[in-house]
Amino acid sequence: MIIAEAGVNHNGDMAMACALIDAAADAGADLVKFQTFDADRLVTGSARKADYQTKTTAADESQRDMLKRLELSAAMHEQLIAHSARRGIEFFSTAFDLDSLDYLMGLGMARTKVPSGEITNLPYLRKVGGYGKPVILSTGMATLGDIEAALAVLEAAGTPRDRITVLHCSTEYPAPMAEVNLLAMPALARAFGVRVGYSDHTEGIEVAIAAVALGACVIEKHFTLDRSLPGPDHRASIEPDELARMVSSIRNIELALGDGVKRPSASEEKNRLVARKSLVAARAIAKGELFSEENLVAKRPGTGISPMRLDEWLGRPAARDFAPDEQIEP
Secondary structure (H helix, E strand, C coil), X not given: CEEEEEECCXXXXXXXXXXXXXXXXXXXXXXXXXXXXXXXXXXXXXXXXXXXXXXXXXXXXXXXXXHHCCCCXXXXXXXXXXXXXXXXXXXXXXXXXXXXXXXXXXXXXXXXXXXXXXXXXXXXXXXXXXXXXXXXEECCCCCHXXXXXXXXXXXXXXXXXXXXXXXXXXXXXXXXXXXXXXXXXXXXXXXXXXXXXXXXXXXXXXXXXXXXXCCCCCEEEEECCCCCCCCCCHHHCECHHHHHHHHHHHHHHHXXXXXXXXXXXXXXXXXXXXXXCEEEEXXXXXXXXXXXXXXXXXXXXCCCCCHHHHHHHCCCECCCCECCCCECXX
């Protein structure tokens, strides 16, 4: 499942938000995801912005003031849901406060997403678990203990583990390649017996594609219409053409993974006789002469006796004369 994370890259502009939906649909993503919050319920007035946000927005602006500009109203949610339906892509959103959770559930969301910052928020986790719907749990900044505790809360509240997908994540924008630690993702699957995925904050698309090869069943990636736009997340997002390439590449990797059974593929069958070898005469062999390693050699094509049977033929008398390069036969 590929989640195109529009997040707050709409900049509070409805036309831009709809254009993001269009880009996600055109790229072939399964879901387009926004963020639902009330800034006053989410953050205190004195909370500072993250370093990456300070670099991409006004330095003297508080985090709450920044988020105020990025809130989506109820009317905007309704318009975005309708536009997503017209474009054939599922609308999805992450809630960052308890009231927003209930609001999204009231809109009929099929699943919930626990963002990395809420993984240690007990009331939030209990409310999410109480819905009993599929949960995507992001684990940026989390320890194994944090994840274990969050899973326990979700399960106790009513969401069984088989309905929870745990996303490995590095909460930095952009995330340094040396800190991605992608092998932690399959380790989470082994440790907790859950489906796993990857929420990607790296530059480019290769890490998300690699995550699919390592077993991710969900990929989430921030995207924007233009990385040069003002706002906190644009610079760490990919643009529509990159999103389309990522989706296409992931679909190819899914096909390439196959079923894990090693066997000749259908397209290989026609090449087996061409590429493999048969036992042939290394030189002229007279009738009655004993076959030996000196007068036998393996050469293409593989339409005759397999060289794997060489030991069976050593010491046998030739039933007839063989010319050089002629395939051996009984």
